[in-house]
Amino acid sequence: MNKLQAMEVFVQVVDASGFTRAADNMKLPKATVSTLIQSLETSLAVKLLHRTTRHVSVTADGAAYYERCLRILADVREAEESLSRTRLSPSGRLRVDAPTSLASEVIVPALPDFFSHYPDIQLELGCSDRTVDLVEEGVDCAIRGGTLGDSSLIARRVGILHFITCAAPGYLARHGRPAHPNELLQHRCVNYFSARTGKMFDWDFTRDGERVQVALPGSIALNDSNAYLAAGIAGLGIVQTPNFLMAPMIKDGRLASILDDWTSDPLPVHVVYPQNRHLSAKVRVFVEWVAELFSNHPGMRLPKATRAPTLEVAP
Template sequence: MDRLQAMQVFTKIVEMNSFSRAADSLNLPHASTTTIIKNLEAHLRVRLMQRTTRRLNLTPEGAEYYERCTRILAEIDETEDALSNTGKGPRGKLRIDMPGSVGRLVVMPRLPEFRERYPDIELMVGFGDKPVDLVQEGVDCAIRVGELEDSSLVARRLGVLQTLTAASPAYIEQYGEPTSLDNLRQHHAVQYFSNGTGRMNEMSFVIDKETTSVKMRGTLAVNDGDAYVMCGVQGAGIIQSPRFMLLPHLRSGALVEVLPQWKPAPMPIAAVYPHNRHLAPKVRVFVEWIAMLFESCPLMSSVVDQEGRCVIADAQYGLAPYTNAHAVDATVEAFA
C-alpha cells in the first residue's frame, strides 16, 4: 500500500465529503478510492469514518488521523517548494489563531497588506480567548497574551500590552472614585474568569516593582474580553483591560481611568508555533510580518503624562492624551 497516496486520498475525501468527487479531483477511478480507504483502515486497524446516505462522519480516530495527515502533507509540499527554486514565494494554507480583541482591533485592519504581499498563502484565521492546542488542532501559528506555559512551542516576543484600570462615569457618580488600593476593596468589580480553569482573575498592581493583587467584590463574571469591557462601559463595575481595548471608550468619555498612579503589570504578547513549523516559509513570513505590525502599532505605546495617565506616542502626531479626541483620531487613522 502506498501510504502517502492513502493519506492524500483520505484527506481529499474528508475535505470534499465524497468518495466520487475526491476520485475525480485526484484523477482516480471511483472504485480505487473505496479500495484505498479499506486497505488503509485495515493497515491502521481502526475505523476512520462512518458513511451515511447523506454525508461522511469521522470517527475520533479518523479526526485525529486527518489532522496529522494534513500537517504531514503540508510539510511535504513546503519542502518540495523550498527545494524547487521556483521563485514563487511562500504558498499553501496557513492556519492562525488569536484573541478576538487583538484580531479585531490590531491585526484585521492591516491584514489586506499581508494578503497583497503573499497572494499564494491561503489564510484561515481563528478567534477566541481560549488557548488552542496547536499540534492537536493543526494550527500553524497563534498569538498568545500572558506568560507562556507550553515549553514545547517556539515563541517570538511581539511586545507587551499595557493594562489600565477603568470605570464608567455612571459608576463613579454612584459609588465614587477609588483613591487607594485599600479603598478599592470597598468597590465592585466586573469579574473575568478563565476559560480553561474557571478561576477568577484578581486585579493586580505593581508597587515598588512587586505585584500586588486586590480581591474585589463582584456579582457579574464573563469570559470574553469584549464583553468584559462592555460591562465596564455599562457601569457594572471597575475593570482592568489592555489599553488598546479601552482607548475608544476612554476617548469618548464612556470610561475613565482610575488609580493612574498604580499601573497593573503589562502583559507579554508573543507569536507561538510548533517546533516542526519553524522552517515553513509561510509561517516564517507571517511571524516576521506580525512582529513588524506590533512594533509599529501606536496603541502599544507605554508613554504616560505628568499625572501618570497613558498617552499614545506617535512620531508623526506627537504625544496625544486619550482625552484629546482629535489627536487620537489622527493617530488611530495613521495606524489603520
C-alpha cells in the first residue's frame, strides 16, 4: 500500500462524504478507493469510517487522523515544491469554476497570456452561474461575485462589478424611456433569479442621497447571465447587468443605457478556496494572474485603497 496515496484518498472520501464522488474527483476506480481505505484501516488497526448503503461518515478516530493527514500532505507538497522547479513552472490539473459571463468575456480571452507563462498547467474551467461546492465537486478554486456565505472558504477580493441599466433601442422606441426608477414599475423588466435558491433579485438605485429598491414586473426571468443579456438585446425588456458586459453592446448600438444619473450598488468579486487545503503553486499563480487581470480591466478593477492582496475567511 502506498501510504501517502491512501491518506490522500481518505481525505477525499471524508471531504466528499462518499466513495463514489471521491473516486470521480481523483479519477480513480471506486474499487481502488475502497481497497485503499480498507488497507489503511487494517494497517492502523482502527475503524476510520462508518459506512451505510447511503452515507459515509467519519469516526472519532477517523476525524483525528483526518486532521493529521491534512498537515502531513501539506508538508509533503511544500517539501516537493521547495526542492523542484514547481514554483517556477507549476504543473498539473487545475479545476476552476467561474460565472458564465465573466469566464466568456474576461477570463477566456486572456488565457493565451496565462498559458504563455504556465504551459504545464492543465486548466479545467467550469462555467456556470450555479454556486458549486468546492470540496464535494473537487474544485481547487472559484471566482464568485456578491456576498460570500460559506465560512469554510478562504476569500481574496480581486475585483468589483459595477452595473448599468439598459434596454434595446427598439424597446425604448415602443415603450418610452423611464426617467426615475419608480417608472420601471410601468415597464417590462427582465428579471434574474438565483440558480441555487430561486430567489428573484431586486434592483437598487441611488442618487443624491435618495435610494430606491424595487421588485420589478416582467414576463421572463432567467438564471444564466448570457441568456439574460440576450433577452435584453432581443427587446424583451429592461435589463441591469455588469458594465463589462454592457459596454460593447452600448458601443455598437444593440443596447442603450438609461437612468444614467443613478448608480446601483457594486458587487465585490472574490477568488475562494477551501481553508483546509494547502495553497499549491498552481492555485497560487492562477489567483495572482486573475487579480492582475481584473486590476487592468476598466470594468473590474478595485479602488486603489483596496487593491493590496488580502485573504480572509468568508463571512
